[in-house]
Amino acid sequence: MLRSAHDARVVDVDGREYADFVLGMGPILLGHSRPEILDRVQTRMRQGALYGTTEQEFELAETLCRVLPHAETVAFSNTGSEATHLALRLARAGTGRRLIVKFEGHYHGWIDPLFANTQMNDATRTADFPVPGQHSVRGQASSADVIVIRWNDVDELRQVFSDHRGEIAGVIVEPIPMNFGTLMPDAEFAAELRSITARDGARLIFDEVLSGFRLALGGAAEILGVSPDLAVYAKAIANGFPLAAVAGTLEAMDPIINGPMLPAGTYSGNPISVEASLAALDILQNDRTEMYPRLDHLGSRLAQQIRAIADETGAPLSVNQIGSVLQMFWGVDKTIRAYADADTSDRATMSRLSEGLLDKGSLVSGRGLILLSAMHTEADIDALAAALRDGVDEITKEN
Numbered sequence: 001m002l003r004s005a006h007d008a009r010v011v012d013v014d015g016r017e018y019a020d021f022v023l024g025m026g027p028i029l030l031g032h033s034r035p036e037i038l039d040r041v042q043t044r045m046r047q048g049a050l051y052g053t054t055e056q057e058f059e060l061a062e063t064l065c066r067v068l069p070h071a072e073t074v075a076f077s078n079t080g081s082e083a084t085h086l087a088l089r090l091a092r093a094g095t096g097r098r099l100i101v102k103f104e105g106h107y108h109g110w111i112d113p114l115f116a117n118t119q120m121n122d123a124t125r126t127a128d129f130p131v132p133g134q135h136s137v138r139g140q141a142s143s144a145d146v147i148v149i150r151w152n153d154v155d156e157l158r159q160v161f162s163d164h165r166g167e168i169a170g171v172i173v174e175p176i177p178m179n180f181g182t183l184m185p186d187a188e189f190a191a192e193l194r195s196i197t198a199r200d201g202a203r204l205i206f207d208e209v210l211s212g213f214r215l216a217l218g219g220a221a222e223i224l225g226v227s228p229d230l231a232v233y234a235k236a237i238a239n240g241f242p243l244a245a246v247a248g249t250l251e252a253m254d255p256i257i258n259g260p261m262l263p264a265g266t267y268s269g270n271p272i273s274v275e276a277s278l279a280a281l282d283i284l285q286n287d288r289t290e291m292y293p294r295l296d297h298l299g300s301r302l303a304q305q306i307r308a309i310a311d312e313t314g315a316p317l318s319v320n321q322i323g324s325v326l327q328m329f330w331g332v333d334k335t336i337r338a339y340a341d342a343d344t345s346d347r348a349t350m351s352r353l354s355e356g357l358l359d360k361g362s363l364v365s366g367r368g369l370i371l372l373s374a375m376h377t378e379a380d381i382d383a384l385a386a387a388l389r390d391g392v393d394e395i396t397k398e399n
């Protein structure tokens with residue numbers, strides 16, 4: 001059990017410190033307890049917790065429209081799940097259509113309409129009968145209005161648009177998927193996502209809850225050079241404080257601008273989270289030219305070390321890395337292009353390997369996802385690689 005956190009470290013109730021590669025499931029891109037953020041938040045808190053729309057909310061909206069190339073206006077909420085829900089509603093309200101297309105393995109939060117075919121479902125299933133979002137369901141989701149198709153498959157994408165011409169309100173994607181593989185989409189597929197949705201009049205929705213600000217200031221959209229109609233941000237946007245945003249073109253956001261939609265939410269755009277986000281964005285804008293290359297350097301260093309462990313031990317360990325995000329796999333011997341490829345991995349062994357790292361001073365999520373922050377050092381990376389090496393040796397001996 002954990003008690004506190006600072007820099008790239010978490011401290012447990014017995015006072016033991018661990019290098020933190022979970023980072024609150026992603027938000028802590030800048031490191032824990034950054035004084036530049038906490039000082040501003042403390043000052044803001046003394047002025048009241050919640051009292052209606054503030055000028056800071058407008059300042060944050062303007063900042064986001066400046067740093068996100070595709071954003072013309074934004075709406076705030078508190079969590080990624082709420083914000084993806086808001087994006088779906090905007091797509092439906094704006095197009096007057098019902099259907100949503102999502103992709104196998106992409107995670108968009110826990111709301112029913114999108115909680116289908118993701119790695120999370122097994123862990124969160126509560127019943128032995130098909131519950132909304134059952135892991136194995138492909139082709140249908142909890143809502144008959146959501147169609148699930150294969151990632152990186154241009155033919156399947158074209159087929160769904162040909163079967164449902166003029167009926168699809170939006171296509172939601174993790175543009176650089178990080179909830180099953182951490183992989184770039186094929187360039188042709190990314191381009192087709194944009195052109196087929198534009199031709200058909202459907203909204204292209206980027207779920208950048210994890211990738212936003214983490215992979216680049218402009219997120220995956222900047223890296224891919226693809227402009228979505230709507231994009232959802234959370235996590236790193238406020239470095240640990242609950243804030244999410246839907247950013248979009250004026251056309252896609254019109255149901256909010258001119259009605260009839262109301263993006264309701266008691267705590268949406270609350271002054272505390274907004275202040276934290278303004279402070280985090282100040283740091284990101286100041287540090288971007290140094291920070292993103294440094295994170296990529298640390299990420300590649302760790303990926304190389306993990307690959308060397310696999311080569312030297314013959315263990316079936318592999319890793320995908322993009323910038324500060326690494327996904328390890330156990331028992332996958334092919335290039336991962338879609339969820340079905342990643343789904344062949346031995347998750348039980350990966351979870352054992354990750355758990356074993358705790359004794360050696362590193363906290364890594366059981367699914368083998370490693371997240372880096374601006375506060376990690378080469379020494380943290382090398383210590384994690386050494387711990388992984390020991391862990392792999394132990395597992396190979398036991399098997």
Ligand SMILES: Cc1ncc(COP(=O)(O)O)c(C=O)c1O
Nearest residue numbers: 079080081107108109207209210
């Ligand atoms: C890509 C993506 N979308 C949506 C969500 C849901 O966000 P939240 O947990 O804030 O509801 C997550 C959370 O991990 C995510 O990674």
